[in-house]
Amino acid sequence: MNHKSLDYTPEIRNYLLGTSLRKPPFLDELIAVTHEQTDYPIMATDPEQGQFLAFLIKSIGASRIIEIGVFTGVGTLWMAEATGEKGKVVACDLSEAYTSIGRPFWEKAGVAERIDLRLAPALDTLRELEASGETESFDFCYVDADKDSNLLYYEAVLKLLRPGGIIAFDNMLRRGQVADPSYVDKENLVIRELSAKLHHDPRVDVSFLPLCDGVYLARKR
Numbered sequence: 001m002n003h004k005s006l007d008y009t010p011e012i013r014n015y016l017l018g019t020s021l022r023k024p025p026f027l028d029e030l031i032a033v034t035h036e037q038t039d040y041p042i043m044a045t046d047p048e049q050g051q052f053l054a055f056l057i058k059s060i061g062a063s064r065i066i067e068i069g070v071f072t073g074v075g076t077l078w079m080a081e082a083t084g085e086k087g088k089v090v091a092c093d094l095s096e097a098y099t100s101i102g103r104p105f106w107e108k109a110g111v112a113e114r115i116d117l118r119l120a121p122a123l124d125t126l127r128e129l130e131a132s133g134e135t136e137s138f139d140f141c142y143v144d145a146d147k148d149s150n151l152l153y154y155e156a157v158l159k160l161l162r163p164g165g166i167i168a169f170d171n172m173l174r175r176g177q178v179a180d181p182s183y184v185d186k187e188n189l190v191i192r193e194l195s196a197k198l199h200h201d202p203r204v205d206v207s208f209l210p211l212c213d214g215v216y217l218a219r220k221r
Contacts, residue, residue: 034071056217060139060140063139065089067089068126070099077109088116092120092145093118094121126157138161140165140166141166143167147171151194162220164219172208173213205221
């Protein structure tokens with residue numbers, strides 16, 4: 001099958017960012033501190049992906065968002081800024097140390113009141129939201145956490161999303177490993193299983209984008 005995709009070279013990426021990137025306030029400062037204070041700054045949401053998530057949020061008028069996997073809150077900042085003054089991001093993570101890096105920058109950017117940070121296992125938080133009667137009340141969900149739990153996150157989030165709501169799964173290409181059958185570790189197996197499930201699940205419409213490390217979108221019908 002022919003394709004027209006370009007190799008994503010540093011030159012092309014620089015051109016893309018230089019001609020389209022519109023950053024929320026204090027993003028650069030948060031990214032800089034993430035590099036200074038963590039061992040895995042690569043875990044932070046890339047600028048082009050953050051802007052894409054913000055674009056989706058604005059396009060569907062999302063005001064209620066779930067984020068699974070916060071790290072230092074780079075993606076959280078993008079989404080909280082995009083959802084507007086009346087929006088809310090339920091941000092799920094386990095690490096007080098990492099999330100505390102982002103909090104001062106959420107404050108500086110004026111979006112801290114839009115962020116409901118839940119320091120607990122994400123599945124527990126999702127089940128609490130369901131138990132409190134919040135099924136089909138969320139518009140958007142971004143999943144960028146432990147890949148082993150992605151199938152469980154999918155089913156839990158699908159209950160909470162309204163029809164027309166979108167789930168975005170990050171790292172669905174695993175640096176190309178999922179396309180190589182020699183990688184048989186648990187994370188790659190789970191991601192392959194999730195991709196196959198999304199592909200054939202009649203409850204959703206899907207689009208799989210080779211953006212950054214792979215973003216798989218599912219829109220609830």
